[in-house]
Amino acid sequence: MAWVFLLFAGFGEMTAMFFLKLSDGFQKKGAAIGAIAAGGVSFYFLSLSLLDLPVGTAYGIWTGIGSVGTVLLGILFFKEGFHAKRLLFILCIISGVIGLKLVS
Template identity: 40%
Template sequence: MAWVYLVAAGLMELVWATALKESDGLTRLWPSVIGLTVAVLSVVVLSLSLRTLPVGTAYAVFVGLGAIGVALVGMIAFGESASPGRLAFLALIVAGVVGLQLMESS
């Protein structure tokens, strides 16, 4: 169950980061409220995963999932660069996240 919490917390980063982008520097009310609320909620859910997972592994996976997800949202929704180099480095993050999960399982 800890891994489910961890993945959920990581995916919440997509929501809050996108909402904060849309908040225009916290000047738009509802994107700001959504972004800040989901950011707090993601940390709460992360803390649930930390009941059983090592903090180093959990935080690395949390940040990795968020970084990958937000980068992909940026490419798809905001027209950010999807260069081969950028995609290759995102793939390295995926490999690291998968590797950490495999090491934790063994």
């Protein structure tokens, strides 16, 4: 279950960053509350995953899921640029996450 909790934590991180962008610097209260709530959910599931996983592995994978997911959300919803260099570095993050999973 630790890996499932870690996956939920990563999706919570993505959701928190999505709402943080929508909050417009915490000026839009509904989105700001969504960001805080999603961040709390993310930390909760991360803490559950840490009961069974090494902290370095869990943190690296959590940030990897959050980073890649947030970049993709930015491209899809906020018209952020997508080009070959970005794809290359996203693939680097994904390969690091896979590597951490394999050695754990």
